[in-house]
Amino acid sequence: MIINSITKSVAKINGLSRAAGWRGLSSASGPRVCVVGGGPAGFYTAQQLLKARQDTLVDIYERLPVPFGLVRFGVAPDHPEVKNVINTFTQTAHHERCSFHGNVNVGKDVSVEELRQAYHAVVLSNGAEANRPMGIPGENLSGVFAAKDFVGWYNGIPANKELCPDLSCETAVILGQGNVALDVARILLSPLEMLKTTDITQHALNALAGSGIRRVLIVGRRGPLQIACTIKELRELGNLPNSRAEMLLGDFEGIEETLKDLPRPRKRLTELLMKAVNGGDNKAEKSWSFRFCRSPVEVLAGADGKRAAGIRLALNNLEGSGENARAVPTHQLEDVNCGLIISSIGYKSIPIDPAVPFDHRRSVVPNDMGRVHDTPGLYCSGWVKRGPTGVIATTMNDSFDTARVILQDMETGQLDLSIKKPGAQAISSLLQTRGVRTVLFSEWEKINTEEERRGKPHGKPREKLLDVEEMLQIAWS
Amino acid sequence: MRCEPSLSHLSTGERITNTDSMAYRTRIRSFICSSLVHPRSEMMLTRPFHKLPKLCSQSPQNGSSGSKVLVHFVNQSGMKSSVFVTEGESLLDAVIKKNLDISGFGACEGTLACSTCHLIFEESVYDKLEPTVDEEIDMLDLAYGLTKTSRLGCQVTVNCWMDGMTVCVPQEIKDQRGKQDAQSSK
Numbered sequence: 001m002i003i004n005s006i007t008k009s010v011a012k013i014n015g016l017s018r019a020a021g022w023r024g025l026s027s028a029s030g031p032r033v034c035v036v037g038g039g040p041a042g043f044y045t046a047q048q049l050l051k052a053r054q055d056t057l058v059d060i061y062e063r064l065p066v067p068f069g070l071v072r073f074g075v076a077p078d079h080p081e082v083k084n085v086i087n088t089f090t091q092t093a094h095h096e097r098c099s100f101h102g103n104v105n106v107g108k109d110v111s112v113e114e115l116r117q118a119y120h121a122v123v124l125s126n127g128a129e130a131n132r133p134m135g136i137p138g139e140n141l142s143g144v145f146a147a148k149d150f151v152g153w154y155n156g157i158p159a160n161k162e163l164c165p166d167l168s169c170e171t172a173v174i175l176g177q178g179n180v181a182l183d184v185a186r187i188l189l190s191p192l193e194m195l196k197t198t199d200i201t202q203h204a205l206n207a208l209a210g211s212g213i214r215r216v217l218i219v220g221r222r223g224p225l226q227i228a229c230t231i232k233e234l235r236e237l238g239n240l241p242n243s244r245a246e247m248l249l250g251d252f253e254g255i256e257e258t259l260k261d262l263p264r265p266r267k268r269l270t271e272l273l274m275k276a277v278n279g280g281d282n283k284a285e286k287s288w289s290f291r292f293c294r295s296p297v298e299v300l301a302g303a304d305g306k307r308a309a310g311i312r313l314a315l316n317n318l319e320g321s322g323e324n325a326r327a328v329p330t331h332q333l334e335d336v337n338c339g340l341i342i343s344s345i346g347y348k349s350i351p352i353d354p355a356v357p358f359d360h361r362r363s364v365v366p367n368d369m370g371r372v373h374d375t376p377g378l379y380c381s382g383w384v385k386r387g388p389t390g391v392i393a394t395t396m397n398d399s400f401d402t403a404r405v406i407l408q409d410m411e412t413g414q415l416d417l418s419i420k421k422p423g424a425q426a427i428s429s430l431l432q433t434r435g436v437r438t439v440l441f442s443e444w445e446k447i448n449t450e451e452e453r454r455g456k457p458h459g460k461p462r463e464k465l466l467d468v469e470e471m472l473q474i475a476w477s
Numbered sequence: 478m479r480c481e482p483s484l485s486h487l488s489t490g491e492r493i494t495n496t497d498s499m500a501y502r503t504r505i506r507s508f509i510c511s512s513l514v515h516p517r518s519e520m521m522l523t524r525p526f527h528k529l530p531k532l533c534s535q536s537p538q539n540g541s542s543g544s545k546v547l548v549h550f551v552n553q554s555g556m557k558s559s560v561f562v563t564e565g566e567s568l569l570d571a572v573i574k575k576n577l578d579i580s581g582f583g584a585c586e587g588t589l590a591c592s593t594c595h596l597i598f599e600e601s602v603y604d605k606l607e608p609t610v611d612e613e614i615d616m617l618d619l620a621y622g623l624t625k626t627s628r629l630g631c632q633v634t635v636n637c638w639m640d641g642m643t644v645c646v647p648q649e650i651k652d653q654r655g656k657q658d659a660q661s662s663k
Contacts, residue, residue, distance in 0.1 A: 048580065081588030088584065232615045265618035393593050396581045397621055404649075 030055025031410055032423035034115050036106045036352075037125035038062030039069020041382020043089040044396045045123050048403030050095050053410070058098045059119075059424045061110075064158070065102045065439040065471040066447060067093070069127060071392070072464075073155045076183040077198035078190065080461065085392060093441045099424060102439030103472065107352035109436045110427060116377055118426040120415050121406050124356065124365055124372070124380040125399070128347035128388040134175065138299025139343075142166070143308035147180050147344035154187060154204035156464035158471075161203070166307075167211035169339020173311050175296050176344030177220035178228035179391075182237055184342055185216045189243045189286050199455065199462045215246075217336065219291045221327040223318050224255055224273055225262075227290070230391070231269045237288060238272070244280035246289040252277060258321075293318060295329060299341060310337045347388035362387065370402035377415060379406055443475035450474050533564065533640040546635050551645040552579045564637055568630035568644065569594045579646055587631035589613060592620035594630035596644040602626075606633060622647025 033049055035042045038060050046058040066072065068086055075082045093100045106112065106126070115122045131146040133139060145165060152160035172188055174181045187195070192209055220227060238245060252274055259267055273290070294313040302309030313334045316327035349365070351358040357373050359366045364387055365380045372378040381402035382395050390398075409415045431438060447465060454463035465471050533544045545561035548571065552558070556578065562571040569583045572594070585591040589612045598606070603626035609617075613632050617623060630644075 044581065051580075079590065081585050081590040084586040084588065084590070085584045087586065230615070230619060232612070235611070235615065268614065268618065391591070391619060392584060393581075393591050393619065393621070396584065396593065400580055400649075 029417075029420070030057055031120045031415065031417050032057045032118075032421045033059070033121045033123065033406065034119040034423075034427075035060045035123045035125055036112070036115070037069065037127055037382070037384075038064075038067035038100060038102065039125065039127055039382065040071055040085065040089070040392050040395045041125035041127065041384075041399050042069070042123070043067075043092050044399035045125055045381045045403050046098055047088070047092045048400050049406065050092065050097055052403070052407050056097060057423060059427075060093070060098065060100045061104045061106055061115075061427075062100065062102045063105045063126075065468060065475055066444055066465075067100060067102065067441070073152060073157050074180075075155075076151075076187065077154065077200035078186070078194060080198065082392065100441040100444070101424070101427075102441075102444055102475075104431065104436060104438055109434060110430060111355065112353040112378070113355050114430060115427065118422050118424075120377065120417060120419070120421050121409075122378050123402065123406070124352075124378070124384055125382045126349075126352055126384050128349040128363075128383045130348040130350045131343070132346040132348050134296055134343050134345065136296055136298055138301060138308065141299050141301055141308045142306055143169075143339055144299055144341045144343070147174070147176065147184055147342050148347055150184055150342050151180065154200050156199075156201045156466055158466055158468050161201075161466040165207065165340065167207055167213055167340065170212055171215045171217065171336070171338040172213050172340040172342065173217045173219060173336055173338040174342045174344055175219050176228075176346070177218055177290065178344065178346075178389075179230060179233050181218055181342075181344035182229045182233040184344060185218055185288055186233070186237055186240065188213050188216055189237075189240055189288060191241055194241075197459050197461075199460055199464060201464060201466065202458070213340065214286050216286075216288045217291050217338070218288065219294050219296070219313065221293070221295045221316055222325055223292045224252060224270060224290070225258070225266065225321070226323065226325055227269070227273070228389075229269075231265070231272055234269065234272055238276055238280075240286075240288075242281075242284050243286040243288060244282065244284040245276035246287045247273070247277045248289070248291075249277050251290075251292050293327065294334065295327065296343075297333070300335065308339065308341050310335050311341055347383070349384045349388065370405045371409075437472075437476070439472065439475045446477065447471050447474050532561070533637045544637055546637060546640050548635065548639065549641075549643040550577055550579065551643060552577070553646050553649040555648060557643075562635045564635055566635055568596060568633050568635065571635065572630065582646075583631065589616055589629070589631070592616045592629065595620040595622070595627055596630045596633070596646060597622075597624050598626045598628060598644055599642060600626050602639060602642045603628070605638070 031053070033056060035046050035058060042060050046060055049056045049058050068089060071083055071085055092098055104110065106115065112122060131148040138144070143166060145163070149160050149163055150165065153163040153165065174184055187208070188211070192205070195205060195208065255270060255274065259270060262270065293316040295316055296311055297314045298312040299308050300310040300312055301307065313336060314329045315332040315334060316329050319326045319328050348363045350363070356378070357366050357375065365384050366373040367380050367385055370379050370381060370385060372380055379402055381399040385402065386398055410417060428438070451462035451464055455461055465474070533546045544564040546564055548560060548562050550558045550560065550572065558577050560571065560575045560577070567587065569587050572579055572582050581593050584593040595617065606628060609628070609632070613629050617627055617629060620627065
């Protein structure tokens with residue numbers, strides 16, 4: 001019928017244009033941009049650059065064989081909806097003017113300078129791969145973990161697969177009151193049935209099945225009005241089956257009166273926190289609570305001197321109010337018995353290439369709206385640009401901002417597009433001579449299929465591969 | 478912005494061969510061309526021509542599902558797109574289906590896990606919307622550029638009475654914000 005033949009003609013025309021090397025014909029002289037880092041910042045920056053001009057070619061380089069960064073490794077297993085952004089990133093990777101190159105370690109396999117030679121613009125979107133240390137004695141005792149590593153352990157970061165945290169103790173103390181701290185608390189307290197059907201790693205699931213943890217304290221330097229988590233995560237904690245809140249009424253003295261003057265997000269968050277003061281189901285076997293105005297000063301070892309058995313906290317006074325209130329330590333100390341300590345006080349970016357400026361005080365790449373200081377043609381987006389805070393939407397908006405700045409520089413001639421740049425061709429040759437083989441997006445998709453296949457018999461969306469060698473073997477099979 | 482072509486002169490049951498074939502072929506050609514430019518756009522060609530939905534502005538009475546509601550979307554750059562949305566669809570569905578140029582809209586695909594489908598409504602429309610649930614306000618509270626008449630597009634179902642309304646996303650900030658961000662220590 002007419003409709004069928006029309007649809008066929010359209011498909012044929014589309015197919016012809018692809019076969020004719022559409023990409024090559026229309027964009028032979030277009031800007032070539034390189035993005036370092038295949039997480040949300042990288043993908044959102046690429047997306048915007050591809051959309052705004054019909055001639056940009058974007059190449060995304062990622063250290064691991066697998067893309068998506070913290071969407072894969074940071075977002076909690078019981079938040080699968082947040083991972084839906086993977087669909088839009090996949091679409092971007094499939095764009096005819098975009099290509100993904102996994103298994104490339106920028107700074108080691110290829111330098112940023114070499115990338116700058118090959119591309120009109122280079123965007124650093126490599127995020128924050130380290131953590132802020134507590135900087136206290138006993139921090140290296142067994143039983144003390146950075147939240148980044150603990151989350152990496154249950155989320156399948158290859159480097160964290162051997163973490164083997166001992167969960168046999170009764171009390172866990174988490175330092176920090178942001179969303180990562182709440183994620184960790186929730187994973188420690190969730191009934192196994194809730195976690196069994198997520199993409200949590202099997203070894204974490206097994207460890208949690210044998211966990212003795214019944215009580216989680218979430219400790220913060222400042223007061224209830226300064227907690228950094230958001231309301232959704234607090235609500236989830238409160239709704240956990242078989243868990244009750246154990247908050248101290250005294251911690252909320254004077255808070256009630258300030259509520260009416262607070263902006264709505266802070267007001268609702270505080271109200272929800274105060275609701276928890278009234279306890280909960282007394283039959284619940286597990287409990288969680290917030291402890292305020294306390295900073296860790298020492299991890300206390302047990303009898304063998306090797307394992308953490310407690311943590312010493314200094315009590316703080318709060319000076320000032322609102323978001324900028326400061327914690328001022330007093331000499332009062334408090335010891336808390338616990339066998340698991342998780343420090344959730346922030347991720348941290350580290351420099352990946354000595355040629356790139358780095359602000360060691362703030363642990364970010366110094367920049368002006370995404371333009372890296374003193375380095376024309378070099379840009380940054382995401383956590384490496386602004387610091388390691390915010391949700392995916394924050395990173396999205398930030399990446400769009402950087403992309404806009406790059407596009408602006410293309411328009412004004414700040415970026416000289418009349419110079420021909422070889423792009424991926426040159427970098428691929430370089431990598432080849434160095435014995436580095438990349439993982440294409442279609443090859444990641446083989447890893448993806450395999451993970452989904454392995455998850456099926458367990459009723460999980462996927463069973464993540466934990467070994468880089470295994471990932472590569474499957475990718476290149 | 479590509480609008481749907483008017484085929485309203487075709488009465489129900491009229492066979493295709495009875496139309497003005499020249500005009501008809503021209504309209505189909507323009508479809509094909511626009512589809513090449515926007516390959517992800519909804520392919521109207523797959524809908525049977527003899528069953529055309531009513532326009533909300535043409536039928537005074539509410540309630541017939543499948544009616545088309547006129548909605549104006551203003552994007553981050555102030556660009557306006559006027560589209561017909563099927564009654565019963567959410568505003569997120571509308572943006573996706575019509576492939577509107579709104580950056581990063583609907584990241585979590587309508588699961589109340591982000592705030593990227595944040596839309597600002599006219600006060601008269603906002604007051605008549607179905608009330609929010611806590612989970613929506615939880616996400617809205619994180620939205621950039623929140624206003625008193627903000628809602629999440631994935632939670633607002635289009636109804637005939639909304640015909641002609643305008644919804645906006647927060648306007649993009651031009652450049653000034655950068656310096657403050659670079660200096661803030663968070």
